[in-house]
Amino acid sequence: MPERSTHCQKCPALCQSRTQIVAPDLPEFGRPCRVLVVGEAPGADEDAQGKGFVGRAGRTLHTLLEAHGLRRGLDYGCANIVRCRPPENRKPTTIEIGHCLPYLAETMERAQPQAVLTVGETATRAITGIRGLSENMRFLAEYGQDPKLAEMLYPLEIRRVWPEGTRLFPMPHTSPLAWNRNAPDGRKWAAVGVEQVQRMVDVL
Numbered sequence: 001m002p003e004r005s006t007h008c009q010k011c012p013a014l015c016q017s018r019t020q021i022v023a024p025d026l027p028e029f030g031r032p033c034r035v036l037v038v039g040e041a042p043g044a045d046e047d048a049q050g051k052g053f054v055g056r057a058g059r060t061l062h063t064l065l066e067a068h069g070l071r072r073g074l075d076y077g078c079a080n081i082v083r084c085r086p087p088e089n090r091k092p093t094t095i096e097i098g099h100c101l102p103y104l105a106e107t108m109e110r111a112q113p114q115a116v117l118t119v120g121e122t123a124t125r126a127i128t129g130i131r132g133l134s135e136n137m138r139f140l141a142e143y144g145q146d147p148k149l150a151e152m153l154y155p156l157e158i159r160r161v162w163p164e165g166t167r168l169f170p171m172p173h174t175s176p177l178a179w180n181r182n183a184p185d186g187r188k189w190a191a192v193g194v195e196q197v198q199r200m201v202d203v204l
């Protein structure tokens, strides 16, 4: 079925800046989607190739997931909060996120993932409505990673389609700059990211 977003013109600035719309990719041959990775937006490489998570940050993520036995296209799929590259790689605005969220909801509904792995603060905030990566991790740890327990916080589009029992795991952005910064607890964000992926794999 063709993606509904194929000719989307809802975000004027992003229509100007994008080369193409970057649609999500899910596991092939009808394989179950164990994990849906959700990033912020396509970057330069993704915009040029029309495929998500193909740049340096994406490669860091795939290496980490592969080390935990998860293979792109076989075990996990990739999507973004917004499907078009923002100008100058700026963060998508709240309005742009709102425009694109129904497409992510469609992807969620189709994929029925066991877990959602949000990469970076913007992607996580767009789904939970909670600001701050550490705050999201604390909150979800308290609620057992089950968003249904905190459904008041989720945007309606996401709440409506969130599969029963699907867990949410936020992790830091894997760009070299973000990955090597210190988290509030003094560890590198990279160490926090590895820990989050391990936590997720433990419940799959």
Ligand code: SF4
Binding pocket: 005, 008, 009, 010, 011, 014, 015, 021, 082, 083, 084, 096, 099, 100, 103
């Ligand atoms: S970001 Fe999403 S909603 Fe905005 S123009 Fe692109 S496909 Fe449409």
